[in-house]
Amino acid sequence: MELDLPPVIFDIGGVLTAAEGGVTPLSGLLGIPRERFAEPYWRHRAEYDRGRPAVDYWRKVAADLGVTWPDEEITRIDEFDARRWSELAPGRLELIHSVQSAGVPTALLSNAPASMARVARESRWSAGFTHRFFSCDLGTIKPEPEIYAEVEKTFGTHDLIFFDDRPPNVAAARNRGWQAHIWTGIPAARAVLGL
Incomplete structure (x- = not known):
């Protein structure tokens, strides 16, 4: 099933993985x-x-x-x-595959140190993402505007769907015109995406 959606951007910690991480x-x-x-x-x-x-x-x-x-x-x-x-929480891989198999470009946007970025890049689950934006590579973190600008520059648009678990990060994205959503779980994300 093809979906007519703008690129979908996922945070990692608290969205694709458990909020407590390590x-x-x-x-x-x-x-x-x-x-x-x-x-x-x-x-x-x-x-x-x-x-x-x-x-x-x-x-x-x-x-x-x-x-x-x-x-x-x-x-x-x-x-x-x-x-x-970098360990996916239950149901996340299926969600990622649903979006990607519908022909929608996907990206990661995460505040992450170099070691976490490396592990995420090496993980099989991240292979299908069009782009992977990590704060350690960009020298800026969410919710600073520079990190969102890097994503917009890459995709050439402000029309982006974004899921993050932290309200300041979502607010900063909304201020730039993104369709940004507080992560509340897989059913809510699927509803937003029409899956």
Whole structure:
């Protein structure tokens, strides 16, 4: 079935994958209570998503927690985190395939550090996306206007459908004329897309 839709853009974390990503399992792996771990994890995330080196980010997180991780441990933590953020939640692959098999161009637009971007690119589920926009490659993060401008430049239009789980990201996209939607689940997305 062909659909007459503009390009469809998906966020990754909280849309295609679980909203918590690696936070809960990683805190368990490290033996640090989730509530204590989550605060420094998110506090320093924006610069990491802009492309700062993994070792810089994880050393800041460790310092806030009052611990020290050697470089090999940081590598292990970072890889675990990247893989958790890149594991599709149930039903997402079917949704992606439904859109792509209807002849609609699709793209990823994610605030993501280099390790997560690499894992996402290598994942079989991402192979059918027309474009993959990662903040680490662009040096800008949602909801900053520059990251949306990069998508518009690539597609040559503001007529885009976008799903994201964070209201500021959706609001910024709507301000640019995108058909942007807060992610509330697969049934709502299918209704928007006419699937």
